[in-house]
Amino acid sequence: MRKSNPFSNFGGMKVNQQLTGVTSYVAGRQGDDELRLDALIDRIHELTLAEASPPRHSIAESVSAPSPRPMMANFISCQPDSWVPIEPDTLTAGGLTGGEGEALILKVLNSRAEATGRCLSEQLKLAFRLIDPLLQTMKQDRLVAHKGSAAMNDYTYQLTEMGRERARKCAEHCTYCGSAPVPLRDYIDSVKRQSLTSEQPTEEDLQRAFEDLMINHEMLLRLGTAINSGRGMFLFGAPGNGKTSIAERITKAFGETIWIPRALSIEGEIMRLFDPGVHEVAPLPENHSVLDSRKVDNRWIRIRRPTIVVGGELTMEHLEVSLNRVTNVSEAPVQLKSNCGTLVIDDFGRQRMTTDQLLNRWIVPLEKRYDFLNLANGTKIQVPFDQLIVFSTNLEPKSLVDDAFLRRIPYKIEVIDPDEQSFRQLMKTMAAKMEVEYDEAAVDYLLDKHYRAANRKLRCCQPRDLILQILNFCRYTKKPAKLTPENFDFAVGNYFAVL
Known part of the structure; x- marks a missing residue:
């Protein structure tokens, strides 16, 4: 008895249809496998994010949201008061061809x-x-x-x-x-989002910023009002009272970090903006999840709000775009690098450029909060002028500039000499910091013999400088580091030799 053919019940046409179905099934299985793999990766991604962060404030939700302006750099919030730029979906969205x-x-x-x-x-x-x-x-x-x-x-x-x-x-x-490079329009948008004028530091913020300095309540009140304005200010007074130290700490009263592009693309030209010499990198906190959902645009770099100090070396060239003729790469001027931070003009009036030149260059930007720069190819561009300008000087402001300039610097704050009580407190604080034994009787001797008798004025920097002299003297002579009349006599002889 013959065994029946399992395909004998099908006609030739049915066999062809069955083979076609098998081929379609195999192709469909391959497509299904790819879809399942994609779905599995997406599911792992979702579970990782759900474990890493609360669902209502997930960074991933912000990242996945569609951008209202695909041609501009997109940004997401990491915290209520901060944001980061996210990577573009296409080169065109990132401003590149x-x-x-x-x-x-x-x-x-x-x-x-x-x-x-x-x-x-x-x-x-x-x-x-x-x-x-x-x-x-x-x-x-x-x-x-x-x-x-x-x-x-x-x-x-x-x-x-x-x-x-x-x-x-x-x-x-x-x-x-x-x-x-990042397009100029995206940088302008980022400065608006991170502007100092959008923040209003409180008294607690200022106390935190100046915690390592001794500043009385009245001075703190004046500084707080000026800092809240986001406008320029004059710090003037005798040398050695901490004008530069105050100016360097003002930025700490604002948000800690900002994002800036590493380089800008402007009318076909490339301009470096990030400068390791003046910008301090502040990396994002380490991400402990399996997949990094932040999608940060790495063309931008997170830095601490800049505090740039320029002194007597300031010239007109520092305020304009400079071009390296060998590389054909432009360098941003100092005011552009200090946007969203503080620019301190130290020893104002002693620059290699005259005060009139600086007045004529900045009189409009100080009022309008934007500046015009000339590129090497002849193009003139408008850029933000968004920083707190602090002019620190030992001279009387009226003797340096005219009324038109002073009107654009609405706050003039005099940093006065410390009184005797503050001087003693500074002496005690610096002695503890430098691990030098403090002696109140020795400080009385210093004030009687070397200040009142000599009709010498107190300065905020003197306690630190005198104690440092004593510390070095004691180390050299292998004596205990201590404030004594003899040690003060030696320190004063060095420190005030020509003063």
């Missing part, structure tokens, strides 16, 4: 023998998902070639001969190959 991205990649590869796509992403501070399609296009155009494969679906790239020639032409215009 494909040609600009291509030029940056070519110049990076021209400076190296080879680089992976993720290394290029790190160098340009752009997400790999934005770099990868650009690299594939450049490979099709025979500008780059694959040298080999790399981890995580990446490749090692190197320039072709055509790409090397294109890179040389790009470098002739500008050699910059660092972080991709």
Whole structure:
């Protein structure tokens, strides 16, 4: 008895339909597998975020929200009083064209023998998902070639001969190959969001900012009013009373950190804004979740609110855009670097430029809160002038500038000499800080012999300076560090020799 064919019940047409169905089923299974994998990754992502942060204030929710202005840099709030820029979804949303991205990649590869796509992403501070399609296009155009494969679906790239020639032409215009620049319009928007004028420091904020200085209540009241205005101020008075120390701590009364672009793109020109010499980096807190949902735009860098101090070295060149003729990269002026912070003009009146020159340069920005800068290509641009300007001087303000300038600096605060009680308290505080034994009788001797008898005025810096002299003397002679009449005689002989 013959065994029946299992397919004998089907006709030829039915068999063809069945085979077609099997093929469709296999293809469908492959598509379903990919969808399931994507869904699984999304689910892991959601569970990680739910565990890492409260659902109502999740950073991920803010990140995933659609942007109302796709052409501008997008921002999300980390805390009620702070925000961070998020990475763009496309190059266009980040203010970059494909040609600009291509030029940056070519110049990076021209400076190296080879680089992976993720290394290029790190160098340009752009997400790999934005770099990868650009690299594939450049490979099709025979500008780059694959040298080999790399981890995580990446490749090692190197320039072709055509790409090397294109890179040389790009470098002739500008050699910059660092972080991709941010459009000027996005920077202007960020300054508005982080402006000092939007904050109103309280008395507690000022006490925290000046906690290491001895400032009386009346002085704190005057400073608080001036700082709240967000406008300029004059700090004047005798040298040694802490004008510069006060000016350097004013920024602490405001929010601690801001975000600034590493570089700006302006009318085809690139301008460096982040300066490690004056800006202090403040990295984000470490993220302990498995997946980082913050999506921070790495072209921006988080810094502490800047406090930039310039003194007698200030010239007109520091207030204008400077161009490096070798690299063709521009450097931002000092007032642009100090936006959203404090700019201290120390020893005002002793600069290499005259006060009239500074008056004519800043008389409009001080009132309008915006400035005009000239680029190397002849373009004039409008930029924010949003900082607290502090003029610190030992001279009388009226002897330096005219009434028109003084009107634009509404607050003039005199830093007066300390009284005897404050001087004694400063002496006691500095002795404890420097671990020098304090003796009230020795301080009485100092005040009687070296101040009242000599008709010498008290200054806030003198307790620190005199105790430092005694400390160094005791270390050299191997004696106990202590305030004694003999030690004070030696310190005064050095310190006031020509005063």
